[in-house]
Amino acid sequence: MKNxxxxxxxxxxxxxxxxxxxxxxxxxxxxxxxxxxNTARLAQENSVAKxxxxxxxxxxxxxxxxxxxxxxxxxxxxxxxxxxxWTFSGTNNTFDSNKFTRTIAVADxxxxxxxxxxxxxxxxxxxxxxITSTVNWNISPTRADSSVISTYLTNWKSSFAVPKxxxxxxxxxxxxxxxxxxxxxxDANAKTWSAExxxxxxxxxxxxxxxxxxxxxxSATRNEKVLISRHYNGTNQYIYGQVFNGTSWNTxxxxxxxxxxxxxxxxNFDGTYLANGDFMAVFSDNxxxxxxxxxxxxxxxxxxxxxxxGGIPNYIIVKQRDxxxxxxxxxxxxxxxxxxxxxxxxxYATGSWTLHTEHSAVAPVNTEKIIDFSWNSTDPxxxxxxxxxxxxxxxxxxKMFTANGLGGGSWGNTTNGANQGTPSTxxxxxxxxxxxxxxxxxxxxxxxxxxxxCYRSDTALxxxxxxxxxxxxxxxxxxxxxxxMGYEMLGGTYAVSVYADATITPKLKxxxxxxxxxxxxxxxxxxxxxxxxxxxxxxxxxxxxxIIVLADTNMTLYTIFWDGTNHQVYxxxxxxxxTTHGSTGSAAIEYYYDFGWxxx
Numbered sequence: 001m002k003n004x005x006x007x008x009x010x011x012x013x014x015x016x017x018x019x020x021x022x023x024x025x026x027x028x029x030x031x032x033x034x035x036x037x038n039t040a041r042l043a044q045e046n047s048v049a050k051x052x053x054x055x056x057x058x059x060x061x062x063x064x065x066x067x068x069x070x071x072x073x074x075x076x077x078x079x080x081x082x083x084x085x086w087t088f089s090g091t092n093n094t095f096d097s098n099k100f101t102r103t104i105a106v107a108d109x110x111x112x113x114x115x116x117x118x119x120x121x122x123x124x125x126x127x128x129x130x131i132t133s134t135v136n137w138n139i140s141p142t143r144a145d146s147s148v149i150s151t152y153l154t155n156w157k158s159s160f161a162v163p164k165x166x167x168x169x170x171x172x173x174x175x176x177x178x179x180x181x182x183x184x185x186x187d188a189n190a191k192t193w194s195a196e197x198x199x200x201x202x203x204x205x206x207x208x209x210x211x212x213x214x215x216x217x218x219s220a221t222r223n224e225k226v227l228i229s230r231h232y233n234g235t236n237q238y239i240y241g242q243v244f245n246g247t248s249w250n251t252x253x254x255x256x257x258x259x260x261x262x263x264x265x266x267x268n269f270d271g272t273y274l275a276n277g278d279f280m281a282v283f284s285d286n287x288x289x290x291x292x293x294x295x296x297x298x299x300x301x302x303x304x305x306x307x308x309x310g311g312i313p314n315y316i317i318v319k320q321r322d323x324x325x326x327x328x329x330x331x332x333x334x335x336x337x338x339x340x341x342x343x344x345x346x347x348y349a350t351g352s353w354t355l356h357t358e359h360s361a362v363a364p365v366n367t368e369k370i371i372d373f374s375w376n377s378t379d380p381x382x383x384x385x386x387x388x389x390x391x392x393x394x395x396x397x398x399k400m401f402t403a404n405g406l407g408g409g410s411w412g413n414t415t416n417g418a419n420q421g422t423p424s425t426x427x428x429x430x431x432x433x434x435x436x437x438x439x440x441x442x443x444x445x446x447x448x449x450x451x452x453x454c455y456r457s458d459t460a461l462x463x464x465x466x467x468x469x470x471x472x473x474x475x476x477x478x479x480x481x482x483x484x485m486g487y488e489m490l491g492g493t494y495a496v497s498v499y500a501d502a503t504i505t506p507k508l509k510x511x512x513x514x515x516x517x518x519x520x521x522x523x524x525x526x527x528x529x530x531x532x533x534x535x536x537x538x539x540x541x542x543x544x545x546x547i548i549v550l551a552d553t554n555m556t557l558y559t560i561f562w563d564g565t566n567h568q569v570y571x572x573x574x575x576x577x578x579t580t581h582g583s584t585g586s587a588a589i590e591y592y593y594d595f596g597w598x599x600x
Contacts (some may be wrong), residue, residue: 042139049135049147051405052095054106056133057149058380059086059321064129068155069093071129071226076103105132106117109152115223115246115600117152127155151275151323152221154542155175156403164188165540167547168244170199171557171593172211175584179209179231183244184581186547187593191574196582199227200249202240208233212264216596221277225596228255228269228281232586235261236451239269239283243295253300255293256285263314263334265479265590267369270318274325279341282306282329284313290331294348307356311335315369322380322402322578328401330385336363338387340373343524344407357411359399360389363375364426368479374432378439381405382459388445393427394420396445398461414459424449429481433470435513437492442511444485444497450475452483452499456516467517469510476500476533480589485511486537488544488564496562498525498548500532506550510567525569526578530554533588540597547595555585557593 029131059079063070063086070088078090093102111120112521117128132150139145166188173196175181181199186192203209209231217226223246231238237258243250269283270362279295289308294301311333319328325345342355363370376382385399396417403409420427429446444454452472456464476482476499483499495511497518507522530552539546544564551557559571561576568575585592 039269047406052102053133053135053149054405060088060131064153071106075104100137102135129153136360165598167597169595171583173583176210176586178207193575200242200252202252210586214594216594218596218599220599223600226279254284258286266314268313270316272318272320282318305350306353307341309339311337317373330373334366336366337361363388369429372430372432374434377434377436384430384441388427436487436489450477468520471497471518472499474501478589484535484537486539486546489539489542498535504528506532530550538595541599553588557581557583
C-alpha cells in the first residue's frame with residue numbers, strides 16, 4: 001500500500017531547498033537588472049556632463065574673442081550669459097538641481113626652447129592660456145565621477161606682431177619620374193625664405209615614386225607639422241605621412257598602397273588635428289571603406305576602418321569641430337556618390353565612426369571635387385555641406401548638420417540653390433567657406449561656362465546673391481579647382497578670391513562681408529611664366545594675413561602675401577612680395593604643393 005503522506009505534498013526539506021534555490025536565482029537576476037540599469041544611467045550622466053564641459057570651453061573661447069585680458073588666472077570660476085555674451089562669474093555653475101557642478105580653470109602656459117608647451121619648467125608664454133572645464137557629480141553617495149576637457153587659447157592679434165609667425169612651403173620637385181620632396185621655411189620676422197631643402201625620402205629602396213598630391217597640417221600645441229602625400233610609380237599609388245618637428249622630418253609612415261593607375265589627379269586623403277593634440281589622417285586604400293590612422297606626437301596608431309561608403313573615394317574632406325575631438329568626413333566616390341560619416345570623438349576604433357549618410361547617388365562627373373563641407377566659425381555646432389544630385393545639375397545643393405555636443409548630431413533637409421542657367425550645363429568644383437565673425441557661409445561653383453559663381457548662405461540655409469557674384473567670368477576649363485578663397489580671420493570683413501582665367505596673369509577680387517559684395521573689377525597679380533592652373537589661398541589663423549600660392553603650366557611655384565592691414569597684396573621686394581620658387585611638379589592640374597602656417 002502506497003504512503004499517502006508522501007504523495008500529498010512536499011516535505012519540509014524540499015520546501016526549504018526550493019526557497020533557497022529561488023533566492024539564489026532571484027538575487028542573480030535582480031543583480032543583472034540593477035547592473036544594466038546602472039550602466040545605462042552612468043552612460044547618460046557621462047554624456048550630460050560632457051555636454052556641460054564642452055559648453056564651458058566654448059564660452060571661454062567666446063570670452064577670449066571679446067578680450068584676451070579677460071582670461072585671468074583662476075582655479076575655479078563659473079560663467080553666465082548676459083546680453084547675448086558670456087562672462088566669468090562666481091566660483092562654479094550647478095545644473096539639474098545641483099547634481100552637476102562645473103568649474104572653469106584658467107592657467108598660464110609655459111614653453112620649452114623648441115616652443116612646445118610643457119607641464120613643468122619652461123618659459124612663460126604671456127600670449128597663451130590653458131582652459132580646463134571640469135564637471136563633477138555623484139553617481140552614488142559613496143562614488144563620485146568627473147568629465148574634464150582642456151584646450152589652449154592664444155592672443156593671436158598680439159602674437160602676430162610679437163613675434164610674427166612664419167610657415168613652411170612643401171612641394172614635389174621630381175616631375176613624374178623621381179620622388180623628390182622639397183621645402184622652404186618662411187621667416188616672418190626677417191621676411192625671407194630659406195634655401196630649398198629636402199624632406200624625408202618616402203622610400204629609400206626606390207626613386208620613382210613621384211609626388212602627385214600634398215597637404216600640410218599645423219599643430220597648435222607642438223612645434224610640429226604633418227605632411228600627407230600621395231605618390232605614383234607608374235603602376236601603384238602610395239599614401240605617406242611624415243612629421244616635421246621644426247628642424248627635421250621623421251621617417252615617413254606608409255599609410256596605404258593603391259594597386260591602381262587611374263584617378264591620378266584627385267584628393268583621396270585629408271586630415272586634421274583634434275582638440276586633444278592628436279592628428280587624424282583619413283585616406284582611401286582603393287576600397288569602399290576609408291581608413292584612418294592617428295599621430296599622437298610620438299607614434300602612428302594602427303589602421304582603423306571607418307564606415308563603408310559604397311564606392312571608392314576620389315575626394316575626401318576631413319573637418320574637425322572646433323574645440324572637440326569630433327570630426328566630419330565627406331567623401332565623393334567613383335560612383336559619383338556623396339556620403340558623410342562622423343567620428344564621435346571617442347576611442348580610435350570603428351565603433352566611433354557613426355552617422356553614415358548617403359546624400360546623393362549621382363553627380364555630373366566623378367573626376368571633379370563636386371563636394372565641400374565647412375563648420376561655422378561663430379556657431380561650431382553648425383556645418384554646411386555642398387553637393388550635387390543630378391547628372392545635369394545646375395543647382396548647388398545645401399544641407400546643414402547640427403552637432404548635439406554628445407559626439408553626434410543630425411542632418412537637415414536638402415535646400416536647392418539657384419539654377420545657374422545657360423550657358424552653364426552643370427555644376428563643377430565646389431567650395432564652402434565660413435565667415436570667422438558671422439553665422440554665414442560663402443558657396444562657390446566652378447561651372448562649365450567656365451566661370452566661378454558664388455552665393456551666400458546662413459545657418460538656416462537662406463541663400464542670397466552677392467553683388468557681382470560671378471567673380472570669374474572666364475575660368476580655367478580643367479577638372480582641377482582653379483580658384484580659391486580665404487577670409488581675413490581676425491577682422492572677418494574681407495575675403496580674397498584668386499582665380500585662373502586661362503592667362504598668365506592671376507586675378508584677385510575682394511569680398512566685403514558687410515555689404516555682401518565682390519569687387520566689380522579684378523586686380524591683376526604679377527605675370528607668371530606659364531598659364532596659371534592652380535592656386536591656394538591660405539589665411540593665417542586669427543590674423544588678417546594670408547599667403548597666396550600659385551602654380552603654372554610650367555609646374556613652377558610662386559607666392560605672394562596678403563597685407564591684412566591695407567587689404568591688398570604686398571608689393572615689397574622681400575619675401576612678402578611676389579616670389580618665384582623653382583620646382584618641377586608632377587602635372588599642371590595637380591596640387592603637388594601646400595603651405596602650413598606656424599600656429600603653435
